[in-house]
Amino acid sequence: MVGGRVTALSVHDVRFPTSLAGHGSDAMHTDPDYSAAYVIIETDAKDGLKGYGITFTLGKGTEVDWSRERRCAFGYSSCFECLMGLVGQAGRKGVRRDGERNIARKEPGKGRDSKDPLWKLLVDMDPKQLISCIDFRYITDALTEEEAYEILQKGSIGKKEREEQMLEYGYPAYTTSCAWLGYSDQQLKKLCNEALKEGWTRFKVKVGADLEDDIRRCRVIRDIIGPEKILMVDANQRWDVPEAIEWMLKLAEFKPLWIEEPTSPDDVLGHATISKALAPLGIGVATGEQCQNRVIFKQLLQAEALQFLQIDSCRLGSVNENLSVLLMAKKFQIPVCPHAGGVGLCELVQHLIIFDYISISGSLENRICEYVDHLHEHFKYPVVIKKASYMPPKDAGYSTEMKEESVKKHQFPGGEVWQKLLAAQQN
Amino acid sequence: MVGGRVTALSVHDVRFPTSLAGHGSDAMHTDPDYSAAYVIIETDAKDGLKGYGITFTLGKGTEVDWSRERRCAFGYSSCFECLMGLVGQAGRKGVRRDGERNIARKEPGKGRDSKDPLWKLLVDMDPKQLISCIDFRYITDALTEEEAYEILQKGSIGKKEREEQMLEYGYPAYTTSCAWLGYSDQQLKKLCNEALKEGWTRFKVKVGADLEDDIRRCRVIRDIIGPEKILMVDANQRWDVPEAIEWMLKLAEFKPLWIEEPTSPDDVLGHATISKALAPLGIGVATGEQCQNRVIFKQLLQAEALQFLQIDSCRLGSVNENLSVLLMAKKFQIPVCPHAGGVGLCELVQHLIIFDYISISGSLENRICEYVDHLHEHFKYPVVIKKASYMPPKDAGYSTEMKEESVKKHQFPGGEVWQKLLAAQQN
Numbered sequence: 011m012v013g014g015r016v017t018a019l020s021v022h023d024v025r026f027p028t029s030l031a032g033h034g035s036d037a038m039h040t041d042p043d044y045s046a047a048y049v050i051i052e053t054d055a056k057d058g059l060k061g062y063g064i065t066f067t068l069g070k071g072t073e074v075d076w077s078r079e080r081r082c083a084f085g086y087s088s089c090f091e092c093l094m095g096l097v098g099q100a101g102r103k104g105v106r107r108d109g110e111r112n113i114a115r116k117e118p119g120k121g122r123d124s125k126d127p128l129w130k131l132l133v134d135m136d137p138k139q140l141i142s143c144i145d146f147r148y149i150t151d152a153l154t155e156e157e158a159y160e161i162l163q164k165g166s167i168g169k170k171e172r173e174e175q176m177l178e179y180g181y182p183a184y185t186t187s188c189a190w191l192g193y194s195d196q197q198l199k200k201l202c203n204e205a206l207k208e209g210w211t212r213f214k215v216k217v218g219a220d221l222e223d224d225i226r227r228c229r230v231i232r233d234i235i236g237p238e239k240i241l242m243v244d245a246n247q248r249w250d251v252p253e254a255i256e257w258m259l260k261l262a263e264f265k266p267l268w269i270e271e272p273t274s275p276d277d278v279l280g281h282a283t284i285s286k287a288l289a290p291l292g293i294g295v296a297t298g299e300q301c302q303n304r305v306i307f308k309q310l311l312q313a314e315a316l317q318f319l320q321i322d323s324c325r326l327g328s329v330n331e332n333l334s335v336l337l338m339a340k341k342f343q344i345p346v347c348p349h350a351g352g353v354g355l356c357e358l359v360q361h362l363i364i365f366d367y368i369s370i371s372g373s374l375e376n377r378i379c380e381y382v383d384h385l386h387e388h389f390k391y392p393v394v395i396k397k398a399s400y401m402p403p404k405d406a407g408y409s410t411e412m413k414e415e416s417v418k419k420h421q422f423p424g425g426e427v428w429q430k431l432l433a434a435q436q437n
Numbered sequence: 438m439v440g441g442r443v444t445a446l447s448v449h450d451v452r453f454p455t456s457l458a459g460h461g462s463d464a465m466h467t468d469p470d471y472s473a474a475y476v477i478i479e480t481d482a483k484d485g486l487k488g489y490g491i492t493f494t495l496g497k498g499t500e501v502d503w504s505r506e507r508r509c510a511f512g513y514s515s516c517f518e519c520l521m522g523l524v525g526q527a528g529r530k531g532v533r534r535d536g537e538r539n540i541a542r543k544e545p546g547k548g549r550d551s552k553d554p555l556w557k558l559l560v561d562m563d564p565k566q567l568i569s570c571i572d573f574r575y576i577t578d579a580l581t582e583e584e585a586y587e588i589l590q591k592g593s594i595g596k597k598e599r600e601e602q603m604l605e606y607g608y609p610a611y612t613t614s615c616a617w618l619g620y621s622d623q624q625l626k627k628l629c630n631e632a633l634k635e636g637w638t639r640f641k642v643k644v645g646a647d648l649e650d651d652i653r654r655c656r657v658i659r660d661i662i663g664p665e666k667i668l669m670v671d672a673n674q675r676w677d678v679p680e681a682i683e684w685m686l687k688l689a690e691f692k693p694l695w696i697e698e699p700t701s702p703d704d705v706l707g708h709a710t711i712s713k714a715l716a717p718l719g720i721g722v723a724t725g726e727q728c729q730n731r732v733i734f735k736q737l738l739q740a741e742a743l744q745f746l747q748i749d750s751c752r753l754g755s756v757n758e759n760l761s762v763l764l765m766a767k768k769f770q771i772p773v774c775p776h777a778g779g780v781g782l783c784e785l786v787q788h789l790i791i792f793d794y795i796s797i798s799g800s801l802e803n804r805i806c807e808y809v810d811h812l813h814e815h816f817k818y819p820v821v822i823k824k825a826s827y828m829p830p831k832d833a834g835y836s837t838e839m840k841e842e843s844v845k846k847h848q849f850p851g852g853e854v855w856q857k858l859l860a861a862q863q864n
Contacts, residue, residue, distance in 0.1 A: 148677055148701040148704060151678040274574075279740060302703075
């Protein structure tokens with residue numbers, strides 16, 4: 011379906027010095043520089059077709075080199091997945107490798123000529139086409155092809171109305187921008203009050219480094235937002251299993267909807283133990299942003315280890331892998347509440363969750379998508395938030411393309427921004 | 438404790454063309470070229486102290502570059518772990534980074550001057566020193582520091598006798614060399630008969646690609662080795678959970694001791710389901726060679742998902758991480774039967790399992806260490822097998838050093854061996 015062939019591939023180490031102001035700080039990552047390995051794929055297609063891919067890291071992880079035709083990537087986390095992610099998300103205007111390539115190929119009559127945004131491309135695919143994009147290996151004990159097909163068939167009822175609803179009202183979001191761990195109480199109060207004025211009704215607070223601090227910060231926020239609005243807390247994997255339960259007993263008075271990443275992201279059984287212990291308090295467990303594949307998500311669902319499932323557009327190695335997770339979540343009746351923020355994660359994941367609502371879940375109950383208010387200005391097609399909701403993107407592709415000027419300025423270590431910072435460090 | 442400082446670090450992409458003869462072939466890896474990312478660390482110590490590290494890959498994965506002070510590694514599997522593994526296993530004569538560095542540091546009066554092999558270094562450390570090398574984060578719900586200490590205290594009773602026993606008789610091994618999937622029946626028969634003559638009593642067969650083939654091959658081997666000797670089968674992650682159970686019902690007549698890697702290595706719950714289904718047949722589940730950390734092993738033990746635990750010296754990111762797994766296995770009373778083979782894995786893992794016997798498990802019941810008979814000739818201190826047992830190494834360090842000549846010849850793509858092969862391909 012794709013008219014051109016790939017002729018060049020370049021990787022850019024793009025870093026934003028977010029650590030300077032404490033943006034993005036949490037109990038595990040105290041001074042992250044939000045960064046991306048940014049890939050541009052060029053083709054020989056006559057219309058100048060290009061593809062863009064991104065993987066989010068915290069700075070030091072983006073040591074990526076693409077020299078002498080040797081693919082080398084030393085990712086912050088599991089870099090094979092990162093790399094698959096890079097390539098998987100390289101789509102815009104139809105250059106879709108790995109995940110997206112499959113999807114583009116399977117769609118007769120559209121493919122490369124599609125000017126649709128990714129969510130719309132997915133919504134318009136019929137169940138059989140979608141199923142053919144999914145790798146069911148290792149998940150048939152939880153979800154068979156037949157069950158997936160049935161879910162998608164049922165999901166097609168009322169699709170048109172839900173699409174219209176999305177276009178008018180958007181997908182509900184919550185904000186993480188008010189309460190990074192590195193923010194002072196004063197800054198926290200100021201940001202919460204501003205967010206309330208802007209119409210935000212759901213707020214996430216970073217916790218896990220110091221219990222007394224957490225109690226004070228949760229109290230400050232609960233006082234400002236009042237008892238009705240939604241509060242979530244996020245420990246970023248800080249605790250052991252028994253510690254997570256104890257700590258959350260102390261924060262229960264602030265009525266958090268969920269505790270996010272209480273322990274190691276690999277610990278399915280640990281999350282199940284925590285879920286069971288916190289259920290009587292009405293606190294759910296949320297996790298998934300660090301889960302590398304459908305097999306881990308399958309187990310989290312099978313073990314009743316989470317009450318909110320957080321997909322991440324870059325961690326899972328393709329749109330396709332995310333499809334299988336969305337379908338499993340539907341079968342196990344667990345709401346998907348995507349992880350976002352970072353660099354470009356909001357831009358990407360909005361496509362997946364809007365598709366999820368229109369074609370799979372059909373429900374907004376207990377469902378919200380994370381939003382973090384920074385670095386959008388570097389994207390050519392930034393997210394549009396209205397009344398605390400993601401408005402469906404209208405441009406073609408996966409909203410991945412960054413502004414040329416931003417990439418140039420923030421390349422590490424040669425870009426203007428870093429040259430200045432590094433020079434300042436030396437003085 | 439280390440007298441010199443690291444002055445240089447070089448990475449070599451060393452590949453052996455094992456695919457030419459089907460060595461190492463299994464249901465998932467049909468034509469592997471057993472390879473290694475081989476690291477040499479140089480120091481400015483007066484005695485010329487050097488360190489050597491290795492990570493096993495299947496060829497294409499060893500695209501490792503170490504240029505312009507940028508650490509780049511694109512591993513076959515999760516490369517961050519590989520890299521930690523590389524560095525963690527860089528020990529010989531005391532240059533021990535990550536894992537081993539800790540061990541060397543914590544050992545007063547020895548450290549760099551130790552001329553001991555790694556197993557002996559570990560055996561001679563007292564329980565408190567060993568405990569101080571372990572990261573208990575995320576495992577305290579399964580094993581506390583106090584429990585680990587108690588295990589090691591108990592393990593010190595009879596240590597001396599067990600050390601003498603090891604030095605005299607060695608650690609029992611099984612062979613995987615007779616029945617790679619790519620071998621013909623004729624070759625299989627020949628190799629089995631030879632192995633029997635050499636004193637081997639335990640044999641592993643690769644299965645999982647074709648059921649009829651598997652039945653025929655298992656029958657051939659069982660006929661040759663007789664009903665008393667031990668047979669194991671290995672599917673290398675080929676199956677889904679229900680498929681694994683069905684397939685093994687068909688192979689049960691050949692009385693395998695275990696089925697190894699029946700499904701995705703990430704699938705703790707899947708392995709538990711398979712274990713439960715196969716228990717009435719007397720077939721255990723073995724897995725672990727692809728497990729990346731102590732959190733996965735913890736869950737495999739908690740979920741009763743395995744009956745034989747297979748550590749791998751290169752997959753886990755250090756000797757230290759392996760220590761925590763050996764101790765958890767002891768607490769859950771599951772025998773450790775290490776994975777070996779590959780490039781250098783036998784050389785390395787023998788140290789860990791000999792230590793396990795002398796200081797932790799104190800038992801040889803149901804315990805065997807894998808042995809594969811190739812590529813040892815490239816190592817400076819190759820394993821010594823006597824009467825189907827690993828004889829404890831006597832040279833200092835972790836037996837990681839490769840022969841200079843072997844490294845030179847097998848470097849990819851510039852080494853003599855590859856230049857010839859690549860030229861032949863072009864003709």
